[in-house]
Amino acid sequence: MTSDYDEVTQRYRLQETVGSGGFAKVKLATHILTGEKVAIKIMDKKALGDDLPRVKTEIKAMKELVHQHICTLYEVIETPHKIFMVLEYCPGGELFDYIVAKDRLQEEEARMFFRQIVAAVAYIHHKGYAHRDLKPENLLLDDDQSLKLIDFGLAAKPKGGMKEQLETCCGSPAYAAPELVSGRSYIGSEADIWSMGVLLYALLCGFLPFDDENVAHLYKKIQKGDYEEPRWLTPGSRHLLKQMLQVNPKKRITMKELLRNQWLMQGFDVPIDWDSKCEKEQLNADCITEMAVYHNVSKKEMTNAVKKWEYNETTCIYFLLLANKYNGRTLRLPHKTKPLT
Numbered sequence: 001m002t003s004d005y006d007e008v009t010q011r012y013r014l015q016e017t018v019g020s021g022g023f024a025k026v027k028l029a030t031h032i033l034t035g036e037k038v039a040i041k042i043m044d045k046k047a048l049g050d051d052l053p054r055v056k057t058e059i060k061a062m063k064e065l066v067h068q069h070i071c072t073l074y075e076v077i078e079t080p081h082k083i084f085m086v087l088e089y090c091p092g093g094e095l096f097d098y099i100v101a102k103d104r105l106q107e108e109e110a111r112m113f114f115r116q117i118v119a120a121v122a123y124i125h126h127k128g129y130a131h132r133d134l135k136p137e138n139l140l141l142d143d144d145q146s147l148k149l150i151d152f153g154l155a156a157k158p159k160g161g162m163k164e165q166l167e168t169c170c171g172s173p174a175y176a177a178p179e180l181v182s183g184r185s186y187i188g189s190e191a192d193i194w195s196m197g198v199l200l201y202a203l204l205c206g207f208l209p210f211d212d213e214n215v216a217h218l219y220k221k222i223q224k225g226d227y228e229e230p231r232w233l234t235p236g237s238r239h240l241l242k243q244m245l246q247v248n249p250k251k252r253i254t255m256k257e258l259l260r261n262q263w264l265m266q267g268f269d270v271p272i273d274w275d276s277k278c279e280k281e282q283l284n285a286d287c288i289t290e291m292a293v294y295h296n297v298s299k300k301e302m303t304n305a306v307k308k309w310e311y312n313e314t315t316c317i318y319f320l321l322l323a324n325k326y327n328g329r330t331l332r333l334p335h336k337t338k339p340l341t
């Protein structure tokens with residue numbers, strides 16, 4: 001097994017294990033060349049068993065989904081027994097813990113977070129994906145109150161586009177849409193809207209709209225769609241929740257309507273700007289220059305190397321430099337003359 005770690009330990013200093021999902025463990029690490037912190041999701045192929053396709057799904061989705069409110073995949077290292085996903089580090093931990101620590105969020109803060117969630121999901125839908133497991137545990141905070149969506153293991157990109165019905169019942173029960181828990185076929189984007197309604201309720205109330213330790217009873221409550229409206233909810237938030245938590249998916253608010261919703265625009269007065277600020281199509285010239293100088297190659301050569309998007313060290317360095325540009329830090333690569341390997 002040690003040989004499985006050789007490549008990753010050459011480039012990263014592995015640190016503590018922070019979380020272990022079902023079939024994966026997540027370690028914090030430092031990218032040795034740049035000194036930048038990353039998170040590395042480590043999976044054992046044998047232990048994955050028939051969950052391996054789910055990992056391939058997540059990797060494929062994350063390569064296509066590059067957005068300021070989606071956790072960035074920097075590099076993938078596959079060895080005989082292991083798969084390593086090098087990911088953007090999110091020091092603020094889970095939104096779930098943030099809500100619990102504050103009991104519930106004030107309306108302004110809930111709106112600020114929810115606008116970021118809507119932007120990320122609108123972008124995913126635009127790219128033809130449905131996330132299908134939206135919940136506060138899958139939203140991480142980075143160092144400046146910015147949310148990053150994680151865990152695309154259940155993401156679906158129906159071949160026939162976003163209108164195509166999906167079959168697999170998945171995600172976490174408390175956030176699952178009525179049509180999904182009824183075992184009927186469903187539209188991924190409509191189910192995501194419902195889950196975002198449950199998420200908004202959790203942000204504003206600090207507890208779930210539908211809850212029961214007995215899953216069958218929970219499903220009944222979801223299918224009925226009745227939930228408490230705590231007295232502190234304002235009329236605007238009550239109205240939006242009612243539009244999102246519509247049992248009939250055809251009556252549910254659409255993403256288009258959500259982006260212009262009055263309650264969401266309060267205090268911002270502009271519709272939610274959901275497009276990506278860091279699309280792969282538009283390379284950042286400063287990052288390319290910095291890398292070209294470091295590798296002692298022309299900008300053209302460096303551009304071509306990055307454009308291959310091999311999710312190797314080159315991809316990782318580009319994204320780390322871009323992240324630094326984004327949050328105003330200027331990361332300098334140490335002066336070295338070794339040409340690009």
Ligand SMILES: CN(C)C[C@H]1CC[C@H](N2C(=O)NCc3cnc4ccc(-c5cc(Cl)c(O)c(Cl)c5)cc4c32)CC1
Pocket residue numbers: 018019020021024026038039041071087088089090091093094137138140149150151152
């Ligand atoms: C659903 N929960 C239980 C899962 C936990 C797993 C550990 C996480 N975590 C910490 O515990 N502390 C620090 C920390 C810092 N940066 C992270 C960056 C990315 C990911 C990440 C990204 C993707 Cl795409 C993914 O699929 C998975 Cl599993 C994790 C986790 C980070 C993290 C929090 C969520």
